[in-house]
Amino acid sequence: MDNIVFEKLWQDEELLEFKVVAHNEFIEVLQSCYIATDDLKRNAGKIIEYKNNYELECYLEFGKKEGNYTPAFSMLILPADSHGHIKIELDIEIADNEKRCHRCSFYIKTEIGMLDKFGNRLTAFEKLDIGGRISLIEIE
Template structure:
């Protein structure tokens, strides 16, 4: 089943370690990365803006895809069709070499309502007391 899950593994001050899991009918992949809480807030805002205007692409990048940093990934939420169906292009680093040369790209299919709930739930990863896992599929 197509899904994207963000799980908070650790939080210190304004830095969060996330385990990001994504799956489609063809693949299951995960990676861990470090993000600032403000990045999650910005992603939630971008998703909210996308919901208001789903005819445009919403691009979210977590980390830097170039250089010698922690693993990075991106989500490109494509325009919805007339029925509210959406494809999200997942681009995730495979951390199996020092050059950061291997990446995995694939589509996750979902609906506008699922994206809206996901975006609204992202900020819960910032709070210490709230749930530590956010899923596209409830």
């Protein structure tokens, strides 16, 4: 089953480090990423807002994909189909060279309700203890 998992690794007042693990039926990719807490909140808000206008794409960047920074990744949330199914295109940097030129792109399939719940969990991510996790699919 397709899933995206964020695990909190470190945090100070304005910055946090987390690991993203994403997988579908073909691939599993993991990466560590640094993001400003304000940018994380902004991305969470965009995910939550998506449910109000799911006919449009929504682009999110975690970290900075351009420049001399630490590894980053992006999520392009595509418009939902008539059944509420969504594809999220992940573009994850493979941090194996200084030029930051190796990337892995693939789709994660989900639906509007699960994405909305993920956005809500993401708003509280910075309050989690180190080692805390959120995921697109929560097994209860």
